[in-house]
Amino acid sequence: MRLFLKGRLRHVMSERESALLDSLVERVERVPDGTCILERGVVARQSTMLIDGFISRVINDSGNRNIVGLQVPGDFVDLHAFALKRLDHDIVTVGPSLVAYVPHAKLAEIVAQEPHLTRLLWFSTLLDAAIHREWIVKLEQLRAGERLAHIVAELWHRLNFVGLADPHGFNMPLLQTHLANACGTTAVHINRVIKSLRQKELLELNRGRVTIPDRAALEAYAHFRPDYLYGEGSLFLDFETDSTNP
Amino acid sequence: MRLFLKGRLRHVMSERESALLDSLVERVERVPDGTCILERGVVARQSTMLIDGFISRVINDSGNRNIVGLQVPGDFVDLHAFALKRLDHDIVTVGPSLVAYVPHAKLAEIVAQEPHLTRLLWFSTLLDAAIHREWIVKLEQLRAGERLAHIVAELWHRLNFVGLADPHGFNMPLLQTHLANACGTTAVHINRVIKSLRQKELLELNRGRVTIPDRAALEAYAHFRPDYLYGEGSLFLDFETDSTNP
DNA sequence: CCGCCGGATTGATATATGTTAAGTTTCCGC
DNA sequence: GCGGAAACTTAACATATATCAATCCGGCGG
Structure with missing residues (x-):
C-alpha cells in the first residue's frame, strides 16, 4: 500500500x-x-x-x-x-x-x-468526489475530442503521481469502447476523434500504449487544469491547520 | 441542524x-x-x-x-x-x-x-459523491429533455426527505439559465426542452415553482431510479454492521 | 497456413443541439 | 403607471454526434 x-x-x-x-x-x-x-x-x-x-x-x-x-x-x-x-x-x-x-x-x-x-x-x-466534479464539467462543456484529451491528460497526471507515467506517455489497457463509455459517446465516434487527434499530433493511441508528443498542447486543447487532483503544492497546502494529529 | x-x-x-x-x-x-x-x-x-x-x-x-x-x-x-x-x-x-x-x-x-x-x-x-456519479451517467447517456427531467426528479426526492416537496411538485428558485448550466446545454435549448416536456404533460415550470402532474411518468422518462440517494430502506440498510458505535 | 473473431476503421444519412438574432413577457424601482 | 432590465420564447441556420452498415486488421487456435 x-x-x-x-x-x-x-x-x-x-x-x-x-x-x-x-x-x-x-x-x-x-x-x-x-x-x-x-x-x-x-x-x-x-x-x-x-x-x-x-x-x-x-x-x-x-x-x-x-x-x-x-x-x-x-x-x-x-x-x-x-x-x-x-x-x-x-x-x-x-x-x-x-x-x-x-x-x-x-x-x-x-x-x-x-x-x-x-x-x-x-x-x-x-x-474521488473532486475528480467526479471535473468529469461533470468535462461532460457539460467539452466536445468529444476535448473530453478524450481531458481523460488522457488526467490519467497521465495520476499515473505520474505514482511513478507510472513517462514524459512521452503511459501504458494503458483501456480499449476504444472503454474510452467511448467514459466520454459519453459511441465507439464509432471516439474512433473518428482519435483519428483527428492523431492528425493534430496531440495524441497517439495504440494497443496498450498512449503517446503524448506535446503534453502542454494536449492540456491546452482539453482545457485541462491539474489543480483538482490535489497534487503536492497545488490546492492542498496546509493539511495540518487545526490538526487532528495527536 | x-x-x-x-x-x-x-x-x-x-x-x-x-x-x-x-x-x-x-x-x-x-x-x-x-x-x-x-x-x-x-x-x-x-x-x-x-x-x-x-x-x-x-x-x-x-x-x-x-x-x-x-x-x-x-x-x-x-x-x-x-x-x-x-x-x-x-x-x-x-x-x-x-x-x-x-x-x-x-x-x-x-x-x-x-x-x-x-x-x-x-x-x-x-x-454527494454518489450524486455526482449519477450526474455523470445522466450527462453521458441522456439527452437534454431527459437530463432536465432527471434533475427535477432528483430534487423532488431530496426535498421530500426534508419535508419540502408535495405530491404535485415543489418550490424552486432555479432559473432556466441555472437548469441549462446543470444540464450541460444552453438556455435557448433548455427552453425548447421545457416547452416539449410541458406538451408531453410531464412537467410544468413557472417562476419559483415546479409542477409534476405524474411523477411516475416523469421518472420513467428520465430513467430515474432513486436508490443512489440512499433514502431509508433503499441501498443503505445496515449501517451498524461492524459498527463504530461506542 | 487458413479461418475466425474481436476490435478498429470508414462511409452515408438522420437527429440533437449550438449559434445568432430578434421578439415578448415579467418584474421592479421610481 | 412608466421605463428599463432581466428572463423567457421563438425562428432560421450551422454543426457535432448518433445510427446503421460495411470493411479492414491482427492475433490465435486449429
Missing part, C-alpha cells in the same frame, strides 16, 4: 501510520480482466486497494455500461463502501490487475483510534 | 449526537441570491450547513459557469472543505438563503472523540 496518496499527502503520513495501513491488508489477489470486484447494492465487508492494473467504476442502465470513474495503482478504490456499506456502482477491472483487500472491521478500529489517519482516508474519498 | 440526514440516516443518530451537532454551530446568517459563500482555492476554516434556500456548486471555466451540484436544506454543503481544506469549486447561493457555519476546529474534536458521528459525517460527503 506504499503507493497510497503518493504525490498527494504521502508526506503528512507518519511512518507509523504507513505501517499501520500496511498491516490492515488481509489478502492480496490477482484478478483477470473484466472482473466485477464489488457489485452495486451488495453489502461490502472489505474495501479494495489497487496495486497494479486499472479499475473502472461502472453504472449499468438499460444495457449501457457507463464508466463514471477510473482508478489507477495506489487508489483505495472502494473505500467509499466503508461508509456507504452498499455501493451505487460496480467496481470492474480493466485488464488483469493486482488488488489488496482491507476488512471493514479493521477500518472501524482506525476510525475509533486514529483521528489523523481517519482524516487522510476521508480525504482520499473526497479526492 | 435538525434536517441533517433526515430521510436518510437520521435514525441511527442518537439524541446526544444530534444535540452535539447542534452545539457546533457558531453563527447563523441570511445571505442574498448569488453570494459566493466559499471560493475555489481559498483555505476554509468553517463549513456551511444549508438551512433554507438552494445552493449550487459551480466550476468556472473560460467564462462558463458550470453547475456540478445542487444542495437543498439539510445538506452540509461544504463539509468536503473540512478534509480538502481548499475546495476545487465555488459554493454559490441560488435565491436568498439561510445558512449555519460550523468551525473546523470543532469538527476536528468530533473526529478525535466521536467515531460514530464521524462516520455519519463521512457518509454524508460520500452521498
Whole structure:
C-alpha cells in the first residue's frame, strides 16, 4: 500500500501510520480482466486497494455500461463502501490487475483510534468526489475530442503521481469502447476523434500504449487544469491547520 | 441542524449526537441570491450547513459557469472543505438563503472523540459523491429533455426527505439559465426542452415553482431510479454492521 | 497456413443541439 | 403607471454526434 496518496499527502503520513495501513491488508489477489470486484447494492465487508492494473467504476442502465470513474495503482478504490456499506456502482477491472483487500472491521478500529489517519482516508474519498466534479464539467462543456484529451491528460497526471507515467506517455489497457463509455459517446465516434487527434499530433493511441508528443498542447486543447487532483503544492497546502494529529 | 440526514440516516443518530451537532454551530446568517459563500482555492476554516434556500456548486471555466451540484436544506454543503481544506469549486447561493457555519476546529474534536458521528459525517460527503456519479451517467447517456427531467426528479426526492416537496411538485428558485448550466446545454435549448416536456404533460415550470402532474411518468422518462440517494430502506440498510458505535 | 473473431476503421444519412438574432413577457424601482 | 432590465420564447441556420452498415486488421487456435 506504499503507493497510497503518493504525490498527494504521502508526506503528512507518519511512518507509523504507513505501517499501520500496511498491516490492515488481509489478502492480496490477482484478478483477470473484466472482473466485477464489488457489485452495486451488495453489502461490502472489505474495501479494495489497487496495486497494479486499472479499475473502472461502472453504472449499468438499460444495457449501457457507463464508466463514471477510473482508478489507477495506489487508489483505495472502494473505500467509499466503508461508509456507504452498499455501493451505487460496480467496481470492474480493466485488464488483469493486482488488488489488496482491507476488512471493514479493521477500518472501524482506525476510525475509533486514529483521528489523523481517519482524516487522510476521508480525504482520499473526497479526492474521488473532486475528480467526479471535473468529469461533470468535462461532460457539460467539452466536445468529444476535448473530453478524450481531458481523460488522457488526467490519467497521465495520476499515473505520474505514482511513478507510472513517462514524459512521452503511459501504458494503458483501456480499449476504444472503454474510452467511448467514459466520454459519453459511441465507439464509432471516439474512433473518428482519435483519428483527428492523431492528425493534430496531440495524441497517439495504440494497443496498450498512449503517446503524448506535446503534453502542454494536449492540456491546452482539453482545457485541462491539474489543480483538482490535489497534487503536492497545488490546492492542498496546509493539511495540518487545526490538526487532528495527536 | 435538525434536517441533517433526515430521510436518510437520521435514525441511527442518537439524541446526544444530534444535540452535539447542534452545539457546533457558531453563527447563523441570511445571505442574498448569488453570494459566493466559499471560493475555489481559498483555505476554509468553517463549513456551511444549508438551512433554507438552494445552493449550487459551480466550476468556472473560460467564462462558463458550470453547475456540478445542487444542495437543498439539510445538506452540509461544504463539509468536503473540512478534509480538502481548499475546495476545487465555488459554493454559490441560488435565491436568498439561510445558512449555519460550523468551525473546523470543532469538527476536528468530533473526529478525535466521536467515531460514530464521524462516520455519519463521512457518509454524508460520500452521498454527494454518489450524486455526482449519477450526474455523470445522466450527462453521458441522456439527452437534454431527459437530463432536465432527471434533475427535477432528483430534487423532488431530496426535498421530500426534508419535508419540502408535495405530491404535485415543489418550490424552486432555479432559473432556466441555472437548469441549462446543470444540464450541460444552453438556455435557448433548455427552453425548447421545457416547452416539449410541458406538451408531453410531464412537467410544468413557472417562476419559483415546479409542477409534476405524474411523477411516475416523469421518472420513467428520465430513467430515474432513486436508490443512489440512499433514502431509508433503499441501498443503505445496515449501517451498524461492524459498527463504530461506542 | 487458413479461418475466425474481436476490435478498429470508414462511409452515408438522420437527429440533437449550438449559434445568432430578434421578439415578448415579467418584474421592479421610481 | 412608466421605463428599463432581466428572463423567457421563438425562428432560421450551422454543426457535432448518433445510427446503421460495411470493411479492414491482427492475433490465435486449429
